[in-house]
Amino acid sequence: MPLVRQWTVFDDCEILVWEIAETPEVLLKNVVAEAEEWEEFKTISHPQKQLEWLTGRYVMQLLVESKGLPYEGMVKDEHGKPHLRHRIAEISITHTVKYVGVTLHPTKPLGIDIERMADKLARVAPKFLSENEKLEVQMELPKLVTYWCAKEALYKLDGVRRLNFKNHIFVEPFGDSNAYGQGVVTFPEIPKQLHQLHRFWVEDFCGVVAI
Structure with a gap:
C-alpha cells in the first residue's frame, strides 16, 4: 500500500505522505489535470522526474477528495507556486525519489x-x-x-x-x-x-x- 500516513495537525492542516510505487501508465490513467498542466509535463524529460510529477498530482487529488472537495487540477501563479484550481483550499506539495508529501488547509497558506x-x-x-x-x-x-x-x-x-x-x-x-x-x-x-x-x-x- 503506497499510503505511508495521513494525519491532521494544527486543527485543520491535513498531511498525506505517499511512497512512489505506481507505474507511469497507471498514473496517466488516473491523474486529473488541465491542458496547461500536461504542457508542463511534456517539458520534463527525465523519467524519474516525470514519475514524481505524476505521483504528486495523483496524491494531491486523493487528499483533496478525502476532505470532500472536488479536485479539478492545479494552476501556478506568477511566482510558480501551485494552487488548487479556483483556490478552494490552500495547498503545498513536495516530492523526492521515494516519497511524495502533500498538505492542505481550508484558508491558511502553508508549505511542506x-x-x-x-x-x-x-x-x-x-x-x-x-x-x-x-x-x-x-x-x-x-x-x-x-x-x-x-x-x-x-x-x-x-x-x-x-x-x-x-x-x-x-x-x-x-x-x-x-x-x-x-x-x-x-x-x-x-x-x-x-x-x-x-x-x-x-x-x-x-x-x-x-x-
Whole structure:
C-alpha cells in the first residue's frame, strides 16, 4: 500500500505522505489535470522526474477528495507556486525519489518539504544557516535536515521567491524528539512573521510543514 500516513495537525492542516510505487501508465490513467498542466509535463524529460510529477498530482487529488472537495487540477501563479484550481483550499506539495508529501488547509497558506539525510547538507550549510543556527546545529545531520526542510517549507509558504534562507528565514531550536517548533520570517518590506512548524520522519527522510 503506497499510503505511508495521513494525519491532521494544527486543527485543520491535513498531511498525506505517499511512497512512489505506481507505474507511469497507471498514473496517466488516473491523474486529473488541465491542458496547461500536461504542457508542463511534456517539458520534463527525465523519467524519474516525470514519475514524481505524476505521483504528486495523483496524491494531491486523493487528499483533496478525502476532505470532500472536488479536485479539478492545479494552476501556478506568477511566482510558480501551485494552487488548487479556483483556490478552494490552500495547498503545498513536495516530492523526492521515494516519497511524495502533500498538505492542505481550508484558508491558511502553508508549505511542506521532505528531504533525505545526506552529507551534502553539511557542505551547503554555510549558505542556509545563520551564525546562531550553525552554533545550534553543530553539523549534526538530523538537525541539518530539519533546518533545511523547515526553511524550504517557510520559503514555499511565502511563495514570492524573495527570501534568502540564511538572512530572512530563521528556525527556533527543535528538541531532538520534538515534533513541533517555530519559524521566523523577516524581510524589509513585510512585518516580522511567526509560523508554526511540524516535523515528522519517514525512515531517514525528514519532513516539515510550515503554517
